Amino acid sequence: MELTNGAEASVRMENGLVVKERIPKRYRLPELDERIRKERNRAESRIMSEARRLGVPTPIIHDVENSMIRMQYIPGTALKHVINEELSERLGELVGLLHTGGIIHGDLTTSNLIYYNDRLYMIDFGLAFMSPAVEARGVDVHVLFQTFESTHRDHESLAKAFCRGYRRSFSGADEILERVTEIEKRGRYA
Structure with missing residues (x-):
């Protein structure tokens, strides 16, 4: 199939x-x-x-x-169909763990997460790579925030919830989130 x-x-x-x-x-x-x-x-x-x-x-x-x-096979539901603030905060924690370990997902969207048995599973690491760079981590989060904005009505509250979880699990979160803001500004004027 x-x-x-x-x-x-x-x-x-x-x-x-x-x-x-x-x-x-x-x-x-x-x-x-x-x-x-x-x-x-x-x-x-x-x-x-x-x-x-x-x-x-x-x-x-x-x-x-x-x-x-x-x-x-994880038989759950794509996160994009069930996301709320609580799940977005949990997603922030997971991305923080990834970034702490130097992993950049490369395609961080709510379609590449599956919610099953009260857990979030990350899938499709086809574009993933290892990097400690602030820019790479910032782009990873920026892609997710763009997904929130283009796909979910309550994108601002989802982003804030994500940031809470991200800060909880990644000590360098503030520097990355500042970079996300810079990346957003670059996109507006390009």
């Missing part, structure tokens, strides 16, 4: 597991394409595993093979 198709990968159910398979790019040399897809798979798997070690719920990875990742 096909779950979703993106520019980089297809995601389907197979034997009760989610299978994420990176799509070959015909414009690349086949050898280069295969190497890139394998490397991106390994990197995504490593970062997801590290996120779990930091206390961020993610699907459990069962197998990584060439351009495929087989992982646990």
Whole structure:
């Protein structure tokens, strides 16, 4: 059963597991394409595993093979359908844990979180990378705030709730949130 198709990968159910398979790019040399897809798979798997070690719920990875990742299926609801201030604050705590560990999600949206059994699970680490940079962390949070603004009516209260949780779990939160404000200003005048 096909779950979703993106520019980089297809995601389907197979034997009760989610299978994420990176799509070959015909414009690349086949050898280069295969190497890139394998490397991106390994990197995504490593970062997801590290996120779990930091206390961020993610699907459990069962197998990584060439351009495929087989992982646990989380049968919940996308956060975008159930978000409220409490869940946004909890999201802030999770992102704070990620950023404390130097992980940048790269696609932090309410579609990439699943709410299940009173827990938030972070999914789709396909654009994730490791970085201690203030700018990278700021862009991560900025993307989330843009998602709040474009998708949720009460975006300002969601952002404030996120900040409470983020500050609670990440000691450098204020510097990052100041950078988010700078990034927003850059976007307005570009």
